[in-house]
Amino acid sequence: MARALYIHWPFCAKKCPYCDFNSHVRESVDVARWQAALIADMRAEAAAAGGEKLGSIFFGGGTPSLMPPALVAALLEEAETLWGFAPEIEITLEANPSSVEAANFARLADAGINRVSLGVQSLDDTILRWLGRLHGADEAMRALETAQAHFARLSFDLIYALPEQTSAAWKSELARALAFGTSHLSLYQLTIEPGTRFASDFRRGLLTPLGDDEAADLFAMTQDMTRAAGLPAYETSNHARSGEESRHNLTYWRYQDYAGIGPGAHGRRGGFATVRHRKPENFLRAVEERGHGIVEQRRLPAPEQASEALLMGLRLAEGVDLAVLENRFGIERKALIDEGKLRHLEQIGMVWRNGARVGVTGAGAPLLDAVLGELVAGELVQA
Template sequence: MARALYIHWPFCEKKCPYCDFNSHVRERVDMEAWQAALLADMRAEATQTGGETLTSIFFGGGTPSLMPPRLVEVLLCEAQEVWGFDPNIEITLEANPSSVEAANFADLAAAGINRVSLGVQSLDDDTLKWLGRLHGADEARAALRTAGEHFERVSFDLIYALPGQTCQKWSAELEQALDFGSSHLSLYQLTIEPGTRFATDVRRGAFAPLDDEEAAELFALTQQRTEAAGLPAYETSNHARPGEEGRHNLTYWRYQDYAGIGPGAHGRRGGFATLRHKKPENFLSAVAQRGHGVAEQRLLAAPEKASEALLMGLRLREGLDIAHLEARFGIPQTDLVVPHKVAQYTDQGLLWQVGSRLGVSAEGRPLLDGLLAEIVADALVTT
């Protein structure tokens, strides 16, 4: 049964040019209607995933910090009522570091949020403007300080491997980030996602992405600096002090069950994959007609579940237990991974093995996608 809950708030003030998330800009949002719809969707999901108390809740988006704190409080009260909370529950909300949203941090903390993830993205004004962000660097620094005053745990995101970015420039920005003393950083290389404005810009020749070799140098620099600062990578792009890892995202990477509500939210529960309607208006209509926002629910075959578990678990520094996957999905280890490929890349130092536990080494992490394509058994990939 699900022990984690994801709540999606789909609205943003502006669509960022690199973003391919389910986010929408609307002139007006009827908060009463959204409160009623999200509560109904939550209750419907709880009937399918009850039985265990929640260990984590994550408000994602979109921009959840645009939600009125009272709405956040109502949703948390309902979640506690229908599921129950673990005494050490982690409740995270994604926020933009604008002064307007930072003004709500005290009320959001009072509502029950105990961890915030700030979408800083850069500490340089010119870069923020290019990324289409609505805040400035000084505003972001102020929001980080305010967040530290109100929340038990603070994480923030930065984007690197930008066009023309050098090791020197990124090193200086990374040092600034580490100086804030946050216990968790999410450091993502810029990816040009299909359907985004940046994808159109690249196609038209407005800019060229950083080449792979230069991006690999920045990735290596990132791993070295965060490790030295006591925030090693516990996942490809996520760095934390030991014990401060994001518990909610670990649910995904360890392939544990989670419930997802709100427009476009995904879920994995009891062997089923769920997907809510993405367009906000369609989600509201579905809830009004059927009492929930589910657009698709399908039973996953064992090979598909095993493939997902491998692709997620091998992103983690801790790796995963192949014998455990064999027992869980009823698939022999030799049908999960390609033995001779695993042996080959282990000999090359790109993978590591301890008993039945398998993981990607620090040297292999920059090559993760290629390694996964090589070692995950064809029978899983083609299912």
């Protein structure tokens, strides 16, 4: 089985008010120092993980499209030297659709990037300003066209279920997005994350989220429209044509091993969870002193792994195979899933079952958190 590699670039031009990712604004970045640190961290991880060739690489952030293309090329060259690349490897880079970053698309493609995920977020200038984005809608459209010319595969993100957003407004915006003809879309409902400016605005009464019923209606509309356009949901918020699913994200949701390097990056290997130092300066110091950026490495008990595998896998349209999980973690099925609640949820149309495989239905998807809370066996969660 091919391995996945995640590389975190923590820097952004501006912190968006909804974002709780590990992103930081700095006046300047010492690229040479960061290249040395990321390569050292990668070498340490390869020495610990070893094994399979890489099937996917994902540059996340932050804003990886702010990385100099020469740095991207150097990291990819090192990754290939350390692990080797599987045939037709997927190499994704997250990018903002600004004209400055789009100007680098040709060089990023030359460096080895073959898939780009653009953080468009909205096709409306007023909403983009409210979301704190630095690009405008027309600029995003031009970036999409430029990306389509340079990369074999392209995805872009939109945020919906915004305060006071109507079904007509979202229907119109989603129809425009689908008309671009990309093979993948990530469509996220706005959530108020702790520690963000939007969370502060919410506490102060300056922001009122869209109601749950209205959000559920928009979710249902989204599923219907994307399915009709040939991009059904393969994960709760991700839609793709058949065969165009993000291989890297599938590795994560299927609870397979992946290496994570860079500030704040998480990883899984051989039953261990790894976490890198979150603050960029602390990460650099750790790598320069110890040769790696790991702040925590913890063995995961089998019940915890099984619980995480269930909670992640049930987000996928393909569901999970309980027999596979039983064998993988050495845990009996009755300790994985509450059979009585599974039967009840199946009877009311919230979940489906096909032999040992179980998944959440379209009717259950809007209530995913509640369904998962019922389905995963209490003993497993407590363990």
